[in-house]
Amino acid sequence: MKTLVVAEHNNSELSAATLSVVEAAKKLGKDIDILVAGNSASTVVDQAKSVEGVSQVLSFNDTRFANEIAEDLAECIVSVADDYCYFLASSSTTGKNNLPRAAALMDLQQVSEVIEIIDDKTFKKPIYAGSCIATVKSDQEKNVLTIRTTAFDKSALGAGSAEVVEKSVPDTASRKAQFVKNELTVSDRPELTSADIVISGGRGMQNAENFALLEGIATKLNAAVGASRAAVDSGFAPNDYQVGQTGKSVAPNLYIAVGISGAIQHLAGMKDSKTIVAINKDEEAPIFKVADYGLVADLFEALPDLESKL
Amino acid sequence: MKILIPIKRVNDYNVKVRPNQANTDVDLNNVKMAINPFCEIAVEEAIKLKEAGKADEVVVVTIGDDKHQEQLRTALALGADRAILVKTDESLEPLTVAKVLVKVYQKENPNLVIMGKVGIDGDHNQTGQMFGALTGLPQATFASELEVNGNAIEVTREIDGGLETLSTELPAVVTTDLRLNEPRYASLPNIMKAKRKPLEEINIGDLGIDTTSKISTLKVESPPERQEGVKVETVDALIDKLRNEAKVI
Ligand SMILES: Cc1cc2nc3c(=O)[nH]c(=O)nc-3n(C[C@H](O)[C@H](O)[C@H](O)COP(=O)(O)OP(=O)(O)OC[C@H]3O[C@@H](n4cnc5c(N)ncnc54)[C@H](O)[C@@H]3O)c2cc1C
Ligand SMILES: Nc1ncnc2c1ncn2[C@@H]1O[C@H](COP(=O)(O)O)[C@@H](O)[C@H]1O
Numbered sequence: 001m002k003t004l005v006v007a008e009h010n011n012s013e014l015s016a017a018t019l020s021v022v023e024a025a026k027k028l029g030k031d032i033d034i035l036v037a038g039n040s041a042s043t044v045v046d047q048a049k050s051v052e053g054v055s056q057v058l059s060f061n062d063t064r065f066a067n068e069i070a071e072d073l074a075e076c077i078v079s080v081a082d083d084y085c086y087f088l089a090s091s092s093t094t095g096k097n098n099l100p101r102a103a104a105l106m107d108l109q110q111v112s113e114v115i116e117i118i119d120d121k122t123f124k125k126p127i128y129a130g131s132c133i134a135t136v137k138s139d140q141e142k143n144v145l146t147i148r149t150t151a152f153d154k155s156a157l158g159a160g161s162a163e164v165v166e167k168s169v170p171d172t173a174s175r176k177a178q179f180v181k182n183e184l185t186v187s188d189r190p191e192l193t194s195a196d197i198v199i200s201g202g203r204g205m206q207n208a209e210n211f212a213l214l215e216g217i218a219t220k221l222n223a224a225v226g227a228s229r230a231a232v233d234s235g236f237a238p239n240d241y242q243v244g245q246t247g248k249s250v251a252p253n254l255y256i257a258v259g260i261s262g263a264i265q266h267l268a269g270m271k272d273s274k275t276i277v278a279i280n281k282d283e284e285a286p287i288f289k290v291a292d293y294g295l296v297a298d299l300f301e302a303l304p305d306l307e308s309k310l
Numbered sequence: 311m312k313i314l315i316p317i318k319r320v321n322d323y324n325v326k327v328r329p330n331q332a333n334t335d336v337d338l339n340n341v342k343m344a345i346n347p348f349c350e351i352a353v354e355e356a357i358k359l360k361e362a363g364k365a366d367e368v369v370v371v372t373i374g375d376d377k378h379q380e381q382l383r384t385a386l387a388l389g390a391d392r393a394i395l396v397k398t399d400e401s402l403e404p405l406t407v408a409k410v411l412v413k414v415y416q417k418e419n420p421n422l423v424i425m426g427k428v429g430i431d432g433d434h435n436q437t438g439q440m441f442g443a444l445t446g447l448p449q450a451t452f453a454s455e456l457e458v459n460g461n462a463i464e465v466t467r468e469i470d471g472g473l474e475t476l477s478t479e480l481p482a483v484v485t486t487d488l489r490l491n492e493p494r495y496a497s498l499p500n501i502m503k504a505k506r507k508p509l510e511e512i513n514i515g516d517l518g519i520d521t522t523s524k525i526s527t528l529k530v531e532s533p534p535e536r537q538e539g540v541k542v543e544t545v546d547a548l549i550d551k552l553r554n555e556a557k558v559i
Contacts, residue, residue, distance in 0.1 A: 010471075067474075070439065070449055093469040096435050097451050100404070104440035109405045109524040112434050122528070127433050128327040132336055135529040176482070177448035180464060180475040193470075197558070221559060233489060239454065239468045245430070246488055248470065254558040264326055271536060275556040277548065283541075292539035293551050305545040310559070 001085035002031040002055070006077060007048055008094050011038050011066065014047040016194045017090035019157060020149035022051050025088050027117040031055045033084075034162070037076045039066040045164055052159035062169045067179040068094060074101040075170040081106055084142070091146035091249075092193075103144040110144040111136060115151035129245040130268035149193065150251035150272060185238050192224040192241070197254045198273070200226035200243055201236065202266075204259020204280065204299055208236045213303040214258065220310045226250065226270075228260045244269035259299050262287025279303075311458070311480075312367045313356040314420035315390065316411050316441075317349035319374055319381045320431040327431075329530040336530055345381045347493075348426025350388075351486040354493040355424055355456060357389035364458045365422075367391050371414050373407055375399050379509065386504035387496035393507065394418075398514040398521065404432075406521050408440035413517045415445060420481065422463070427452050427485040438485035448478040454489040 003025045008015040018034070025032045034048045037060040048057045060076045077087060077098075087102065089095030091113045103110040116124035121138045123145065192198060199221070201214050211225070218225050227237035229244060243250055245268040255273035260266060262278070262285055270276070271290050278291035281298050288294040295302060321327050322342040330337040345353070359365040370385040371394040372378045382393035396410055415423065428435040442449035450465035454473070457464045464477045468487045496504070514521065542548045552559045 069476075070442070070451070074443060093452060093467075097439065097449075100436035100439035101443040101449065103436070104405060104408060104443035107405070109403045110434075110436055111525060112436060125433075126533070127530070128321070128336060128431060129323075129433070130533060131327050132329050132530050133533050134527050135531075136525050137528050138525050140524050175448065177450065177476050177478040180477050182469075182472065182474040184472040229488065238472060239489065240470055240472050245433075246428075254552070254556070265323070271533075275552070275558050276536075276539075277552070288541070289538050290536045292556065293548055294539065294541045295545070295548050296541060297545075302545055306549070309545060309549055 002033055002083055003028050003086040003088060004077070004080065004084040005032060005034045006073070006087070006089040006095065006099065007034050007036045007044065008090055008092060009036065009038060009041060009044040011041045012043055014044050016154060016191065017092055017149045019051060019154035020152040021088050021090050021147045022053060022155040023152045024114065024117060024147045025086070026053055026155070028086050028120060030086065033058055035076060035080070036060065037065045037068070037073055039063050047157060049162040049164055050158050050160050051162070052156040054160050054162040057162050057164045058167050059164055060167050060169050064172070067182070068098070069175065069177050069179065070098045070101050071175040071177060072172045073098040074105055075172050077102040078105045079170045080167065086142070087144045089146055090149050095146045099144060099146055106142065108140055108142055108144050110146065111138065112146045113148045114145045115148050126268070129264050130271065131264065148249055150249050185240050189218060190222065190224050192226055193248050193250055195224035195252055197221045197223035198226050198250050198252045199223050199256040199258065200228065200260060201231050201258050202228035202260030203230035203234065205231060205236055211236055216307045217303065217310065220307060228266050257287050258303065260287055261285050262290065311365045311422065312369065312418065312420040313359065313365050314415065314418055314423045315349070315352045315356050315368065315370045315385070316423070316425050317353065317370055317372050317381060317385055318346040318426065318429045319343055319372060319378050320346045320429055323347055323430055329532055333529055333531055335527060343377070343380070345384055346426050346429050348428060348486050348488070350493040351488065351490050352424040352426055353385050353388050353390060354491045355486065358491065359458060360389065369394065369418060369420065371396065371411070373398060373402060373410050373514070382509055383504050384496060386507040387501040388494065389500070391507065393509040394512060395509065396512045396514050400521060402521060403523055403525060404434045404436035405440055405524070406519065407437050408444055409519050410514065410517060411441050412444045413519070422480055423447070423483040425483065425485050427487055438483055442483045448482045450476045450478065450482065451485040452487045453484050454487050456484060456490065
């Protein structure tokens with residue numbers, strides 16, 4: 001029995017998250033295969049087979065996989081399930097969408113957002129927005145895990161040479177959900193969940209235009225830009241900028257929170273950052289409780305000053 | 311059109327939940343309980359569809375002990391027509407919850423099922439997808455927009471890269487994200503009216519489902535506390551710390 005890692009990709013590039021999932025998979029001590037369901041995604045297959053520690057790449061190739069639909073992916077996973085005792089994906093929106101569907105088809109209870117693998121059946125995961133950490137033990141022979149990628153390193157790309165196996169695509173012609181369109185945020189900046197530095201703005205930014213104050217600093221630091229829920233809800237930033245319980249989990253070397261109060265749901269997504277800086281005009285703001293360096297200041301003065309001095 | 315809304319009773323989101331003394335579970339003694347925020351959004355969406363003339367009946371269901379009646383009454387006060395309590399004193403795993411909901415689904419035959427994307431207690435984010443698998447229904451998770459056109463829906467989903475739109479025929483299962491809508495508050499007259507709305511009870515034992523847990527909790531701990539750091543007086547001092555002490559820029 002082996003471990004199956006479900007690759008995440010956009011048909012041209014393997015996501016960095018998958019490299020962290022492979023790293024987590026290594027802790028389970030089984031041979032590791034990667035499942036790639038793609039539409040002519042040969043570059044993804046090539047990348048997947050070069051991931052250090054991977055034995056086989058299971059390639060499901062079909063035009064249907066131009067956009068990933070949960071029904072399709074769950075069927076692909078189930079079609080190879082007999083060979084595997086672990087099924088892993090990242091706890092990104094993609095993994096969260098697909099893996100529980102596959103788990104239920106296999107009558108397995110999933111463990112979500114694993115941050116530590118203690119042994120083959122025992123895992124740690126945050127609960128209650130990260131207020132507590134639970135250690136859970138599975139009684140199942142087979143286990144399905146989504147991995148919080150910020151808790152694991154990345155396996156090296158380019159070091160491995162796995163065998164590629166072409167798999168026959170399950171018939172999901174009857175599935176009802178159809179892709180209509182997507183609106184993806186394009187940015188030259190590093191991706192939020194893998195950036196070394198993240199600078200995030202909250203309600204204190206007041207409007208979308210003021211996010212330019214963060215952008216300038218982000219450019220100088222080669223940082224990703226994030227936001228609190230309040231900033232996203234108010235239309236200052238797109239939804240995919242949101243850091244927190246309902247948004248992305250990040251753990252960069254440096255996280256700069258600007259005009260963010262530090263609600264528990266926001267902290268859930270960033271408190272594992274190595275160094276945290278808070279800039280807030282309210283010295284009582286809870287964000288200062290988790291900040292290594294706090295600057296009590298009006299952001300409209302501090303940000304231009306910071307940008308000019310970097 | 312009939313809409314089924316499974317709701318979960320959880321801690322009020324403002325409460326910081328802590329482990330119990332023995333570190334065996336969380337301590338929910340004296341913690342204020344509420345409808346899971348994502349389920350509140352599901353209820354609101356269904357009520358809006360009813361107000362828009364696109365739905366005729368909104369049924370809420372929860373699985374839990376007698377205290378769960380409170381949350382069902384709240385949902386009725388918000389505008390749901392009918393409530394179902396599937397009674398159990400155990401706390402169930404998402405897969406088991408999904409199996410129970412399948413039974414309720416088969417009995418009620420709704421056209422649309424709207425669930426929260428995640429319960430803010432266990433942070434599982436599984437039940438809707440599992441329910442989709444077990445019923446074979448198409449799923450549209452993490453919805454920030456839902457449009458009903460006759461027998462089909464179009465759903466905008468919040469995904470890591472931005473937004474994605476899916477369409478599907480009904481019946482289907484949708485899970486809600488925070489930006490789908492802003493839930494209303496129940497008015498006093500509606501709270502009074504809700505007391506007379508039907509609330510049906512079903513014993514979980516009558517459904518013929520194995521409720522044994524497949525995963526057990528060994529320990530619940532607080533995460534490592536972060537040391538509160540220092541305040542710096544100026545931007546220059548901050549840059550100096552980041553360059554020379556933390557060495558992160
Ligand atoms: C189920 C649920 C899930 C949630 N998920 C998330 C999530 O994923 N991520 C998230 O972020 N939130 C989430 N929230 C919301 C969260 O509870 C808070 O409401 C939100 O984080 C607040 O955002 P904020 O800090 O930007 O706004 P506020 O709390 O309004 O804080 C704004 C801060 O800006 C400061 N400020 C204002 N003007 C200035 C100025 N000129 N200079 C300097 N400082 C200034 C103020 O002092 C204040 O501290 C969730 C809530 C719920 C119920
Ligand atoms: N005990 C329950 N009763 C009814 N619905 C539930 C229950 N538990 C979970 N759900 C539904 O499943 C959603 C996701 O929960 P979870 O998978 O636990 O994160 C919730 O928002 C509810 O809509």
